[in-house]
Amino acid sequence: MNIMTAQQSSSLVLERVFSNPDKHPYEEIEWKHESVAINNDKGEVIFKGNKVEVPSYFTDLSTKILSNKYFYGDTDFGTDPATGGRETSFKQVLDRVVDTISDWGHEDGYFDSEKDAQLFNDELKWLCLNQAAAFNSPVWFNVGLFHKYGINSESRGNFRWDAPLKDALPTTNHYEFPQASACFIQHVDDTMESIMNLATSESRLFKYGSGSGSNLSRIRAKDEKLSGGGSASGPLSFMEIYDTIAGTVRSGGKTRRAALMKILNTSHPDIVEFIQCKVHEEKKAWALVEQGYDGSFDGEAYRSVRFQNANLSIRPDDEFMEAAKEGLDYWTRWVKSGEKAEKHHAGKLLDMVAEATHMCGDPGMQFDGIIHKYHTCKASGRQHSSNPCSEFLFLDDSACNLASINLLKFLDKDGFQHKRFAAACRVLIIAQDILVDRSSYPTRDITVNSHSFRPLGLGYSNLGALLMTQGYAYSDEKGRSLAALITALMTAAAYQTSTDIAERLGGFVGLDQPKSYSAYDPKEAEDLPDNRGCMLDVLKLHRDSVKQIPHRSGEFEDLYSYATRRFNKAIDGFEKNGARNSQVTVLAPCGTIGFLMGCDTTGIEPAMGLIQYKTLAGGGMLTIPNHSVKTGLENLGYSQEDVTEALEYVEKYGTLENVDDAVSPVESKDLPIFDTAFVSGRGKRSLHYNAHIDMLAATQPFLSGGISKTINMPKEASVEDIRNAYIYSWEKGLKGVAIYRDGSKGVAPVKTRKDEPNELKAEAEIEAPNQMTAIPYRQKLPETRQSLTHKYTIGESEGYITVGLFDDGRPGEVFIRQSKAGSSIQGFTDTVAILLSMCLQHGVPLTDLIRKLSFSKFEPSGFTRNPDVPIAHSCVDYLMRWMGMKFVPGYKDKMSPSTGLTADAPAKEGESVEAGSGASAETEGNALDLAPQLTQETLSLLTKSQGNLICPECGSARVQTSGTCATCLDCGSSLGCS
Numbered sequence: 022m023n024i025m026t027a028q029q030s031s032s033l034v035l036e037r038v039f040s041n042p043d044k045h046p047y048e049e050i051e052w053k054h055e056s057v058a059i060n061n062d063k064g065e066v067i068f069k070g071n072k073v074e075v076p077s078y079f080t081d082l083s084t085k086i087l088s089n090k091y092f093y094g095d096t097d098f099g100t101d102p103a104t105g106g107r108e109t110s111f112k113q114v115l116d117r118v119v120d121t122i123s124d125w126g127h128e129d130g131y132f133d134s135e136k137d138a139q140l141f142n143d144e145l146k147w148l149c150l151n152q153a154a155a156f157n158s159p160v161w162f163n164v165g166l167f168h169k170y171g172i173n174s175e176s177r178g179n180f181r182w183d184a185p186l187k188d189a190l191p192t193t194n195h196y197e198f199p200q201a202s203a204c205f206i207q208h209v210d211d212t213m214e215s216i217m218n219l220a221t222s223e224s225r226l227f228k229y230g231s232g233s234g235s236n237l238s239r240i241r242a243k244d245e246k247l248s249g250g251g252s253a254s255g256p257l258s259f260m261e262i263y264d265t266i267a268g269t270v271r272s273g274g275k276t277r278r279a280a281l282m283k284i285l286n287t288s289h290p291d292i293v294e295f296i297q298c299k300v301h302e303e304k305k306a307w308a309l310v311e312q313g314y315d316g317s318f319d320g321e322a323y324r325s326v327r328f329q330n331a332n333l334s335i336r337p338d339d340e341f342m343e344a345a346k347e348g349l350d351y352w353t354r355w356v357k358s359g360e361k362a363e364k365h366h367a368g369k370l371l372d373m374v375a376e377a378t379h380m381c382g383d384p385g386m387q388f389d390g391i392i393h394k395y396h397t398c399k400a401s402g403r404q405h406s407s408n409p410c411s412e413f414l415f416l417d418d419s420a421c422n423l424a425s426i427n428l429l430k431f432l433d434k435d436g437f438q439h440k441r442f443a444a445a446c447r448v449l450i451i452a453q454d455i456l457v458d459r460s461s462y463p464t465r466d467i468t469v470n471s472h473s474f475r476p477l478g479l480g481y482s483n484l485g486a487l488l489m490t491q492g493y494a495y496s497d498e499k500g501r502s503l504a505a506l507i508t509a510l511m512t513a514a515a516y517q518t519s520t521d522i523a524e525r526l527g528g529f530v531g532l533d534q535p536k537s538y539s540a541y542d543p544k545e546a547e548d549l550p551d552n553r554g555c556m557l558d559v560l561k562l563h564r565d566s567v568k569q570i571p572h573r574s575g576e577f578e579d580l581y582s583y584a585t586r587r588f589n590k591a592i593d594g595f596e597k598n599g600a601r602n603s604q605v606t607v608l609a610p611c612g613t614i615g616f617l618m619g620c621d622t623t624g625i626e627p628a629m630g631l632i633q634y635k636t637l638a639g640g641g642m643l644t645i646p647n648h649s650v651k652t653g654l655e656n657l658g659y660s661q662e663d664v665t666e667a668l669e670y671v672e673k674y675g676t677l678e679n680v681d682d683a684v685s686p687v688e689s690k691d692l693p694i695f696d697t698a699f700v701s702g703r704g705k706r707s708l709h710y711n712a713h714i715d716m717l718a719a720t721q722p723f724l725s726g727g728i729s730k731t732i733n734m735p736k737e738a739s740v741e742d743i744r745n746a747y748i749y750s751w752e753k754g755l756k757g758v759a760i761y762r763d764g765s766k767g768v769a770p771v772k773t774r775k776d777e778p779n780e781l782k783a784e785a786e787i788e789a790p791n792q793m794t795a796i797p798y799r800q801k802l803p804e805t806r807q808s809l810t811h812k813y814t815i816g817e818s819e820g821y822i823t824v825g826l827f828d829d830g831r832p833g834e835v836f837i838r839q840s841k842a843g844s845s846i847q848g849f850t851d852t853v854a855i856l857l858s859m860c861l862q863h864g865v866p867l868t869d870l871i872r873k874l875s876f877s878k879f880e881p882s883g884f885t886r887n888p889d890v891p892i893a894h895s896c897v898d899y900l901m902r903w904m905g906m907k908f909v910p911g912y913k914d915k916m917s918p919s920t921g922l923t924a925d926a927p928a929k930e931g932e933s934v935e936a937g938s939g940a941s942a943e944t945e946g947n948a949l950d951l952a953p954q955l956t957q958e959t960l961s962l963l964t965k966s967q968g969n970l971i972c973p974e975c976g977s978a979r980v981q982t983s984g985t986c987a988t989c990l991d992c993g994s995s996l997g998c999s
Contacts, residue, residue: 028944040143074110117165163199179461189468204408208417223304232280242290267330280409339390385759410729485622496712520594528599566722604725675702718753814885
């Protein structure tokens, strides 16, 4: 398929920046062979790879992701996938993907000669091999299977672009024209055919590992009149269908759930129902959990309720936000007539959004005004929707393939290597553009628009690690300035490359198409310049915003000057040649591919914590400091002795703050540099959520699309805090924002403490009887003593606990009798009881014993009949938490019985506890009743089941979230975007 045109000029010039002309990239590094095994929560091997060949610097997680997710083939018998074997080396994956893209580029006229194509191949292969860059997952999944291995399948459904015919044609082999894009936006009209077509195309996208977003605002509102008589059922009724499909068709044929986004404009008459829909379903799920149904993420309770597979966002215009801020009224409008439908107090609607977010994390917000301001193709219609993670925003029926650059790979002793970074941007943009016309898409419209507008999504990862290593606090203006300049350079270099491609192959078709090209919004194109004028305006907006970045002189002066020059060249090139691509940059979550690149932090995120956990091959876990801590301390001028001491301190306490009587070797003035998104280890510091918003605001003016970033808020954050964060985000110029309040449903807290889940608070926070003596001394119980006997049930097993008491009522001895237990388990519990008794009689504080032995895991385990300890991981776990309830004053009030975490609003005896404790009394009487009266048992079950997202593939609780996406740190599975 050759697409060379008469506009061709000289070959796309590429300098050899990264690779060695005399040595293949594979020969420049050391390789290792490793066997990979991934176990589920029962210890069973669910994946095994023998003699996996990877670079010597690959981490365990990078190797697992590569071998489990991106190696093609069903078995590891043989190394030739063309004959039924499985890929076993990173070399095979790179050859499959990079060689295919290079060959396509040569065939399609990007390069004049095989020599030029080979230079491009060497540079791209070097970047991917050295973990400096990576494509989105569908590229690794699908590209090159036909080209390299001859994999064939007579399958129809997708479409591909035919250059000679200048039309979209059905594919007959989806391996020959692979689905390479991760992000899709689709339209839906107010017809049954369109509604059902969307369901079909979404299921096809999920099958090949991509996500989809759509705006439902064109569907008539509930009870709006139909032309044939009767009333419409409304968009939420059809959203049930899309939600069910997303929950059924696993993304990429894997176990991870599909990624789905549904949006509704604030002007739609059903906006209140849309805002409340997940809240109402949450209440149903709680009722099911209270009746004993599994409350885990994929358990029976949440599978039985609606809208659990989609991210939801509302789309307010500036009129709504102004009205909400000023306390004014706002009218919704009927879909068909455009007439006023219902008047709302805009502030109360925003309150309702904040309350729903506080409870279950949805809906997020996408701000239509700023989105339209930076829209390069206004004459073709508005941008109505985004992909599931909100970084790709463009016209309906469009697609975007993503790639990410690892910023930490562009550091040397002199700082950030901006010229090498720009060179990497150039290589990636060429590769991504080659993929556009060689890929397949789920509908004809998406295929046509992908060819006509060619939007791309280049981004970066590891920003948080970059800032920490360079000694810039994530919350500091200098850190934001560096991030802004890097982002500006990325977009400038990408657009300059796009204009160079346009000089050779022509600009994107939609650049000069007449107004009203979009069939969906013919009125939107009125009174607008054509797309060429719109795009030039946006390019100048990007460039002029660079002048507003603080700290442009001094240490950042070279970067500022270079970014400005590149933007000027991009604008000059655009005025002369147009652009090949309507958009070039986004900031994606980079979960799975970030870990493939060995990144410490994903996307634009700050570090989650200062400690990491390495799973050992023989079992157990090793605690190690975040890699960026060492480099950051060295760059701050700390001596090697101090650095070593600081790393040992982090390994012991998980923080660089002073802890109890321990004094940190790091000066207090440097602590902000090491602040993380969540409290790390035994520390108390963490980044304020406004620091996240400020960082997004610093980089947003330099991006074609949006940023995937969910703002992290602490559990105690109020509804008012969330409301203010939404307004602040709009005022700061963000295109969109979502909020995760720690403890709200469906998102896992990132592990920044040792994997001893839910430790009790330190003994100083619990009033305990003074049992300490100056020297080890055994205080024996009297010959005749009082005792308590307690019967318990764990799952199907019953048992008895007897506690003998000192005269003052303190526990002094323990007996455990487990019925229906074999001799081994009974012997073990007898031994534990003896040891506990000896500890109690020698003055060991009961609080220490509770802290150390609670949550011991072994069979029997399961549900109990005790509302204070509803789930027990073992009889010892049950014993210790029951003793805490019985003998430690304040334990029940201060601790959540299922998690051991501090309760925000402890219930008095006999009282129920409101959902989402931590909400202030100010929320009472608001528009939405968010606080159904739940029993303590139900809240405990929910806290346990929802507090830690569990990987559906291996069962690990070590799941790290990035916005609305999550990646398992044990097997590499992605639960959402990748």
